[in-house]
Amino acid sequence: MAGAASAAASSSESTLKVLVINAWHGGTQVPGGVGMIADIIKESGATLVFIAEASETTPDIVAKLNASGLNFQHRRTGDNAIISAYPIGEATALPYMTKAVVTVGSVEIAAYAAHLQYQWYATYLPRAYGPGAPSGEYSGYGWNKIPTGPVTDVAAVARVNAASGRPQVIERFIVDAGKERQRGRLVILGGDFNEPSTLDWTRRTAQLFDHNGVVLRWASTQALEDAGFVDAYRRQHPSPVTHPGFTWPASNHNAAVESLTWAPEADERDRIDYVFHHPDARLKLKDAQVVGPRESIVRNQRVAESGKDPFLLADVPWPTDHKAVLASYTVRG
Template sequence: MRNTGRALAVAVTAFALAAPATAAPAAPAADTLTVMSFNTWHGGAQVSDGINKIAQQITSAGADVVSLQEYSTDSTKKIAAKLGWYYTDTGTHVDIVSRLPFEGEDWTSTGNGVVAVKIKGIWIYSAHLSYTQYGPYNACFDNDSYETIYADEATRRKQAQEILSWAGSSPAIIAGDLNSPSHLDWTADTKSVHCNSVVAWPATKVFADAGYWDSYREVNPNEAATPGNTWSPVVKQNAGRPEPQDRIDFILYRGGSLDATSSRTWGGGSGWPSDHLAVVSRFTL
């Protein structure tokens, strides 16, 4: 977890970095950073007044920087305008908004497309892995063998490995919707709520094996008592079957003096603008 240096050997696709809509608010304490991962359900387009609701939730969560997934048209620009924050404008399904200015920025098409910004000396990544061949459906609906489950996870495993290769060894926070449960959650202690299965989900294990800590599970180590499900506060049925409820949104970190001091799911209830819960983690630097 204490690695230094940054290696970028992968070709990068350029993107436009827009200036903040208004002057950014004063920076928080220099030794802390609060990060939010927020799948915006097609940029707030699935609910009424979605942009305002997303901006309000970001403010209420006390986030300093937000990894956004599921872009729609100019949704990131509109969210940033409501907040008066800095933002990336990749034109893809991943972006970042921040109350703090960017010290650097980068984007790559590897890992299904990932955007990165440097804030307070830390590279922060927004990721959104492939949603096809969703693993819990293999386990819960199709009763597939473990061999089949792991084979169908090959794309997400590859995308995770690509992100790791691109990120290098510098201190980093990788936040996003991985469209995969965690190997820390589908354990012998939770088989009864996970279709009687114990699965070492490859995408999260790739990051763990590379030294990344899962901030939520680090702070909330009992997977049975605090499952932290983020999918889904909205989707509870699937063709007459119970929709598997899982933790598929993550804030992972590695390196330097970074340490997660708190982590929680965020959202739900009336007026919540997403079909995912968000995750909010606070770090000391």
């Protein structure tokens, strides 16, 4: 009996709510945006936050949270920040990422916040828009409409995507994460990838959302899947048709439509903000939601989403051109 009691005492279960949000230049693009980000973190119940497009405003966000009675810490390198209600170690800069060790109970988590290259945005090619490539294929179009129409050559789209360097960044992450797992740590990755999911551009969606027949194994998310990582939102909501989970572009009523769209004559909606985890008996995914407005921008118009995606905080003042993602876990250890 004493042994059983001791075992029970040594094991605990904690709630971990992981929020990923692109802060749109640190919340500076909308009046009051810094306070809005703090409110979103507080109201969502997030305990671990990955911020892309973080800036010098990150300490202000944390100060606002803590002034409301919470106890958050933060680390930032480059334009990625990690904010945590749990103890957080020193941050390490990786290419396009910030890494820190977060301790939940007795469990250490290697947490990675990512904001990948935004240029060579290959998902625009099937929508008949330039990928914003500063060099190489289709670079002559910039971000402008391609007069000859959609690029549906899968190999060409994949080449432009590879030229971004995003898949190489993810491959380096996978190697680093493997070392962390060997140390006994859980691994969670979250951020703005500026690249769609291989689970979303499927035969079922080939004629939807201006994919124009393109079915593509997007290299970054495919590499994560091949390495055993779990896309939290798509694990909870497997259908990209009924639950597309779009995070870009969000219809922010605090901003003009023309500041929210980069492909105004297309349906440019994509899910490009993610939470990934590597399976571990100590980590259990409980839920995943889109956080933010129900409306998206489609062909230069604000359009309410008609799918079955679960939305959280859909009616709160919004500070950014992305929607956020919240993945809820239990951590046992």
